[in-house]
Amino acid sequence: MPAEHSLFIPIILGTTRQGRESEHVAHLVFEQAKKRAGVDVELVDVRELPMRLDDAGEQMKDPKFSATIERCDGLVIVTPEYNHGYPGLLKHALDMNLKEYIHKAVGICGVSAGAVGGARVIENLLPVLRELGLVTIFEDVNFGKVGTLFDERGRLLDENYVRRVDKFLDELIWMARVLRHGRENIAPV
Ligand SMILES: Cc1cc2nc3c(=O)[nH]c(=O)nc-3n(C[C@H](O)[C@H](O)[C@H](O)COP(=O)(O)O)c2cc1C
Numbered sequence: 001m002p003a004e005h006s007l008f009i010p011i012i013l014g015t016t017r018q019g020r021e022s023e024h025v026a027h028l029v030f031e032q033a034k035k036r037a038g039v040d041v042e043l044v045d046v047r048e049l050p051m052r053l054d055d056a057g058e059q060m061k062d063p064k065f066s067a068t069i070e071r072c073d074g075l076v077i078v079t080p081e082y083n084h085g086y087p088g089l090l091k092h093a094l095d096m097n098l099k100e101y102i103h104k105a106v107g108i109c110g111v112s113a114g115a116v117g118g119a120r121v122i123e124n125l126l127p128v129l130r131e132l133g134l135v136t137i138f139e140d141v142n143f144g145k146v147g148t149l150f151d152e153r154g155r156l157l158d159e160n161y162v163r164r165v166d167k168f169l170d171e172l173i174w175m176a177r178v179l180r181h182g183r184e185n186i187a188p189v
Contacts, residue, residue, distance in 0.1 A: 009039055011029050011030050011044065012090070014080070015082075015090065016046055022079070022080045026109075032165045044065065049093050069097045069101060077129075078111065079109070080121070085120075094132065105179050106172075107140065109143060113147060114144060114145070117146075118143065137172050139167060139172070
């Protein structure tokens with residue numbers, strides 16, 4: 001059998017907030033994903049995307065971000081919960097692409113100061129991802145009381161999250177592989 005080329009799974013850090021705790025989560029997921037054989041990863045920081053505030057959607061497509069999504073087989077979205085919703089700038093960024101997402105896998109890591117680990121933002125983000133053509137997995141990781149999970153240098157204090165992130169990545173990688181097989185081998189009806 002020919003060797004399969006690597007899966008490409010970018011991790012989107014979904015908040016621009018000063019002092020964001022979600023950055024620690026994104027780095028943790030990035031480091032765990034990087035350890036997987038046959039998986040290439042990249043961190044996409046919403047802060048770094050050239051986004052206009054006087055426009056929306058594909059009209060303000062950024063060629064680099066668009067190429068990253070076009071190339072990807074799956075996505076991880078790390079999102080904090082802001083008033084039970086997702087950060088406006090995460091949505092603004094996701095809306096910059098459209099066809100690039102179709103039939104690619106996506107998983108969400110929710111981050112919150114509250115105990116439920118972004119459970120409400122995850123529920124709110126799911127219909128958006130579906131409309132973009134992404135295929136959501138049924139594993140999430142909930143980083144509740146995130147202020148207690150990392151030290152000031154961003155080192156993880158609760159090793160249980162390594163296992164949770166790995167289980168999440170197992171499912172995401174499987175779905176990404178299945179969907180790539182479908183995109184490459186099964187013609188749309
Ligand atoms: C505008 C705003 C709204 C927030 N709303 C919630 C919320 O609904 N539930 C919650 O648990 N935490 C809420 N938080 C706290 C965040 O969950 C907290 O900042 C956490 O550290 C994750 O976000 P971060 O990446 O911005 O640090 C809110 C924070 C901000 C800035």
